[in-house]
Amino acid sequence: MKNQLFTAIKLSLACFILLVVIYPLAVLGIAQFTPNKGDVDFVKVRDKIVGVRQIGQTYTQAKYFWGRPSAVNYDAGVSGGSNKGPSNPDYIQTVQARRDTFLVHNPSVKANEIPAELLTASGSGLDPHISLQSALVQVARVAKARNHSTEIIQKVVMNSLEKSPAGTPFVNVLELNLALDRL
Amino acid sequence: METDLLGIIATFVLTILLAWPLGKYISAIYTGAPHWSDKIFGGIERLFYKIGGINPKLEMTWQESLKALLSINLIWFLFAMFILMNQGWLPWNPDHNPSMSPDLAFNTAVSFLVNCNLQHYSGETGMSYLGQITCLMFLQFVTAATGMAACAVVFKAMREQTSQKLGNFYTYFIQSNTRILLPLALIVASLLLFEGVPMNIEGKASIHTLEGNTVQVARGPAAAMVAIKQLGTNGGGFFGANSSHPLENPTYWSNAIESISIILIPIAMVFALGFYLNRKKLALVIFGVMTVGFLALIAPALYFEWQGNPAIDHLGVAQTLGNMEGKETRFGTTFSTYWAIITTVTSNGSVNAMHDSLMPLTGMSALLGMMINALYGGVGVGFLNFYVFIIISVFIAGLMVGRTPELFGKKIEAREMKIATLIALLHPFLILLGTAIASYVAHQKPDIGWLNNPGFHGFSEMLYEYTSSAANNGSGFEGLGDNTPFWNISTGIVLILSRYIPIIGPVAIAGILAKKKHIPSGAGTLQLDTLTFGILMFAVILILVALAFFPALTLGPLAEHFSLK
Numbered sequence: 001m002k003n004q005l006f007t008a009i010k011l012s013l014a015c016f017i018l019l020v021v022i023y024p025l026a027v028l029g030i031a032q033f034t035p036n037k038g039d040v041d042f043v044k045v046r047d048k049i050v051g052v053r054q055i056g057q058t059y060t061q062a063k064y065f066w067g068r069p070s071a072v073n074y075d076a077g078v079s080g081g082s083n084k085g086p087s088n089p090d091y092i093q094t095v096q097a098r099r100d101t102f103l104v105h106n107p108s109v110k111a112n113e114i115p116a117e118l119l120t121a122s123g124s125g126l127d128p129h130i131s132l133q134s135a136l137v138q139v140a141r142v143a144k145a146r147n148h149s150t151e152i153i154q155k156v157v158m159n160s161l162e163k164s165p166a167g168t169p170f171v172n173v174l175e176l177n178l179a180l181d182r183l
Numbered sequence: 184m185e186t187d188l189l190g191i192i193a194t195f196v197l198t199i200l201l202a203w204p205l206g207k208y209i210s211a212i213y214t215g216a217p218h219w220s221d222k223i224f225g226g227i228e229r230l231f232y233k234i235g236g237i238n239p240k241l242e243m244t245w246q247e248s249l250k251a252l253l254s255i256n257l258i259w260f261l262f263a264m265f266i267l268m269n270q271g272w273l274p275w276n277p278d279h280n281p282s283m284s285p286d287l288a289f290n291t292a293v294s295f296l297v298n299c300n301l302q303h304y305s306g307e308t309g310m311s312y313l314g315q316i317t318c319l320m321f322l323q324f325v326t327a328a329t330g331m332a333a334c335a336v337v338f339k340a341m342r343e344q345t346s347q348k349l350g351n352f353y354t355y356f357i358q359s360n361t362r363i364l365l366p367l368a369l370i371v372a373s374l375l376l377f378e379g380v381p382m383n384i385e386g387k388a389s390i391h392t393l394e395g396n397t398v399q400v401a402r403g404p405a406a407a408m409v410a411i412k413q414l415g416t417n418g419g420g421f422f423g424a425n426s427s428h429p430l431e432n433p434t435y436w437s438n439a440i441e442s443i444s445i446i447l448i449p450i451a452m453v454f455a456l457g458f459y460l461n462r463k464k465l466a467l468v469i470f471g472v473m474t475v476g477f478l479a480l481i482a483p484a485l486y487f488e489w490q491g492n493p494a495i496d497h498l499g500v501a502q503t504l505g506n507m508e509g510k511e512t513r514f515g516t517t518f519s520t521y522w523a524i525i526t527t528v529t530s531n532g533s534v535n536a537m538h539d540s541l542m543p544l545t546g547m548s549a550l551l552g553m554m555i556n557a558l559y560g561g562v563g564v565g566f567l568n569f570y571v572f573i574i575i576s577v578f579i580a581g582l583m584v585g586r587t588p589e590l591f592g593k594k595i596e597a598r599e600m601k602i603a604t605l606i607a608l609l610h611p612f613l614i615l616l617g618t619a620i621a622s623y624v625a626h627q628k629p630d631i632g633w634l635n636n637p638g639f640h641g642f643s644e645m646l647y648e649y650t651s652s653a654a655n656n657g658s659g660f661e662g663l664g665d666n667t668p669f670w671n672i673s674t675g676i677v678l679i680l681s682r683y684i685p686i687i688g689p690v691a692i693a694g695i696l697a698k699k700k701h702i703p704s705g706a707g708t709l710q711l712d713t714l715t716f717g718i719l720m721f722a723v724i725l726i727l728v729a730l731a732f733f734p735a736l737t738l739g740p741l742a743e744h745f746s747l748k
Contacts (some may be wrong), residue, residue, distance in 0.1 A: 007256035011235035011353065012262070012325075015360060018227070019324045020284060020317050027372045027407040031382040038382040040402050040430060042390075050393050052400050054379060054429040057392040064393070070514070077387055077399030078307050079424035081509040081537035083662030085640035086492045087747045091508075096498055111499040116491065119500060120508040123427030123519075123537045129512040131504060164436050167187040168504060170512050177393060 008148060043174060045181075047113035051174050052076070056128040059177065062105065062145035065130070065138050065157075067173045068118060082121040095119050108140045129170040132161060148183065156180055187517035188485075190439075194521070198443045199450060206454025206466075212358050213335045213459060215350070224361045231357050242348035245322060245694025248336050249687055252329060254298060256683075259322060263292035266318040276311035277386025278401075283309070290671035295322040297682035298330060300412070300657035301648075301674060302664040305400040307423055312384065312611045319419055320408045324368075327415030327448075327692030328359035330563030333686050334452060337357075337570060338459050340693035341591055344701040349694065357471050363448070364415060371444050372410035375610055378437035381430055382406040402484035405431055416561040418532030418657040426522075426535040438514055438535060442522060443743040449559035452566050460591075464712035469569065472721050473528075476558040480548040487542040488516045493747055509537030520545060524734045527552030530561035532657025539635065539644065539660040545748065546643060546660070549742035553654035554732050555724055556610065561655060564682075567689040572710075574603040574692060575719045575727075580709055590711075592704055593696040606688040610653055611731035613677045617649035618642075618735065624669070633670075635662025639746065643739035648674060653681040 031038030041053040051057055056067045058074045064179075071082040084091035098119040099111060118134040135157045143150040160176040161169050211218050232239050243251070266273070271282035283291060287303055294301040295318070306308065310319070332355035339350045376382055387399040405421040409431055412419055422428040432438055453473070454548055457466025491502035505516030514522075519536035526533055527549040538549055552558060557568035574590065578600055581588025588595045604670070622645060625633060634641035644660040653672040665674070710716065 004251055004254040005258065005355070007235050007237060007251070008258045011231065011237070011357075012255065012258055014231045014234040015325055015357075016317075016321060016478060019360065019365070020321050023368065024316055024320075024404060024407045025367060027376070027382050027410075028384075028404070030373050031376050031406065034379075036378050036379070037377065037380075038406075039385075040381050040388070041379060042388075047575060051390060052349060052388075054433050055400055056429075057394070057398075058396060059394060061394060074392075075398055077401055078305060079401075079422050079428050080661070081427070081540060083539035083635050083660070084508065084538055085539060085636035085643075085660075085662070086494065086506065086508070086542055086744070087638065087640055088636045091636075092494045092498070099498055099500055100207070106681050112501055114500045115504060116495050116500050117504050117507040117512065118500040120495075122423075122507075123509045123511050123535065124424035124429055126424070126429055127511050127513075128429055131512055133501070133503070135450050164513070164515075165190065167435075167515050167517065168512075174393065175502065 022140065043178070045178065052179070053172065053174065054128055056126050057174060059173070062141055064177045064180070065135055065142060065173050066125050067130055070122045070125040070127075071121045074126060076126055079124045079126055081123045081125060082103045106138065106141045109137055113137055128172050128174060129162070130173055132171065134156070135171050142180070146180065148181070152183070153180070156183070187515055189318055190195060191517060191521040194442050196438050198446055201443065202447055202450035203454055205451040207458050209363060209393070209451055209455040210458035212362050213338060213355060213455070215354075215398065220362050224358075228357055228361055235353065237351070237353045239351055239354045242350055243352055244338065244347045245336060245349055245690050248349060249690055252333060252686070256329065259325065260292055260296050263296060263318050263322060263434040266314055267291055270311040270314040273311065273313050277311040277313075280308055280311050286668045286671040287666060289382070289673045293675045293678050294657065295319050295324060295417070295419060297655050297678045298326040298415070298417055298530070299652065299655040299678055299682070300417045300565070301421055301652055301678070302657070303671060305423030306421050312403055315408060315421060316404055320411060323408070323411045323417040323419065324360060324364055327364055327411070327417065327562045328356050330561055331354040331359040331363070331443050331452070331685070332563070333690055334566050336690055337567060337693040338456060340697040342460055343697045345698065349697065364411065367414050368410040371414060371440060374440050375406050375409055375437055378418050378440070379430075379433040380406040380409055380437065388644065402430065409441070410444070412533060413441050413531065414448060416445070416449060416529050416531040418526065420533055424613055426533045426699055427537065429511070432535055435513060438518055438522075441533075442518070442525060445525050445530050445533070446559055448562045449529045449565050452563060453559070456566065463711060466506070468714070468717040469710050472717050472724075473558045473569070475721060476555065476724070477524065477528055480528065480552055480558075481521065484520050484545040484548040485517065486522045487544050490542070492542065504540055506540075507542030511535065525571075526658055527656060528555075528558040528560070528657045530556060530565065530654055532651065534658050537661060538647070538658055539662045543740040543743040546647070547736055549648055549658070550647060550736065550740065551728065553650045553656045554572035554614070554728050556654040557724070564655070564686060565614045568685060570689045570693070571603050571606050571685070572600060572720060572724055575607060575715070576723045577709065577711070579723060580716065580719055584709070586707060586709070589702065589708070590696065592701045593699045593700070593719075595696070599692045599695055602688045602692050606685050607727060609684055610681065613653045613681055614646070614649045615731070615735060616674060617652070617677055618646045620673070621645045621649070633664045633667070635664070639739055639743035643743065646735055646739050648678060652677040655682055
């Protein structure tokens, strides 16, 4: 047993050097060849950082498209979902309240036009995307707040569309809102 | 949804196509015959043998292999406890995260030591970079290699005619690291880097958002860890939200790469068995049984997630994308559901959607994946679990035809059957006992504050936690407030028992069988590589799991499903 423990310690040390020193350094080295050199993708407007492309943000103003509800209020220092079960009465009430708030801010929209996705919290609490439907349902509000025609706003949405290799098309909310600000 | 479905089918087929040559490669390595990979890895391995004072030619008995396995695990446990309880003052902690409390450190150390990665902390606030890399990522490599090495011992035992010598455990372990896990991790990490997974050493960034809020953005050396967490069926994420976090899994492609990594080695190990024993048909029968079980779990799961939540339908909103609570837009319901099932059938346990918010019967599919714990299963240990089902099936088949049951020309007798039955019963025993105790405590103290959801779903949260622990899976119904001494210690004990006993048992059975006299096969020998035996194995798995778990599932997910209107 004593011999085995010594072997175990020596073998662990060798593994440690290979797996904990050499391997991460190699990955760190490869990272220097990526566009962001291994860092997150900062988005800048006139040399000022306004966000990280992969991370969602809170939007409350009518002139911006809104993202999905977040269980962590888009605080990217943490992450997580609501973890509410489908039968939880509190959860159904929360979704109902979100629906009503949305209808107040978007008077031209009918309830059956709101995608449930826009009323339910994402897994990470930092989801940077919304589906095309969730963007289109907000076009009237954004157009009114910006004094533009809905056609122009809709065109900006369609231009920001990300093509998913399979499945539902979606937009990055930060990039969409920045495109609006450039109008 | 049709194109989404094509996406997951393509991913699954690609995984199988990659697993076949990988299985051949793994078999060649464990056989130990001269191989082209000797030229690349031979040098570094000789250095390992020199440092460790190991003679790679020295073959060990099954008892010696197990002693070596347990000794080295003990060393890792002590090391992990030290790092986790002291990371607060140790270097490379840019966010000044605290050291862990003793009970949380115990749970975390054990859970990474047993390849489970149940995480009762969140990476952003609970771990230093030093802890993430030197402790957690280190264990993600070496514990996966431990499972693979134990599996290699069983492979060798199955092939031997009459022998006590079952290869060198250290060699299997080292080669699993150097020739399988490390090269694959380097490839996967590189691919993930180019999809935007960060790998840097700086702490959280503070930024002003478009509307002028100040937020912190967690980052760090994630890519290296994410690669091995998937390949080694570990599942412990760098960030709290695991692979639903947009930095840990930023795109559709990163999601596809990680999905492939989750089941690649578990499937390859089955094919490796076929090449190793030169019984490819048997490997395909085993793979077939596993795949039929997998499809039976994923089909209802997809159906219920696509249907969405009936309670949300009543609010009159459009649920065309399915049940999106706890899911990410870039993955959608289909890829999230695919992930939920592959991560639970393989004992991986990483998530790209919150399982607590899955529809009740999708949650049940995830639970069943872990209750069976042998449909593909964890790297190495998945086959060990399946081996127990093979032994039981051979025994039952032997009784049915009235012959002494035998496996590859070795008689299966009382001693082996006792071990196999014990292992098969231990799993439900630990899960149900733990859930029963927790339910009792929660009932006695309704204000204890563990449960995030009332009623049947609350019960499912506790059932899931013990099932995940006993399956060494690591995913969770994360609404459960599990960072308390009760949960840290009770799941920690379940973790230890459900890792080492199901490794010791199959290795012991294989070792005992290898020593027995070999009887050449004749006309009356039970043929294992047939459809009939495949169906029998499937039936045995189904009956054992249904008998053990049906009552508990009735109280949790089934009751919730039928009450949901």
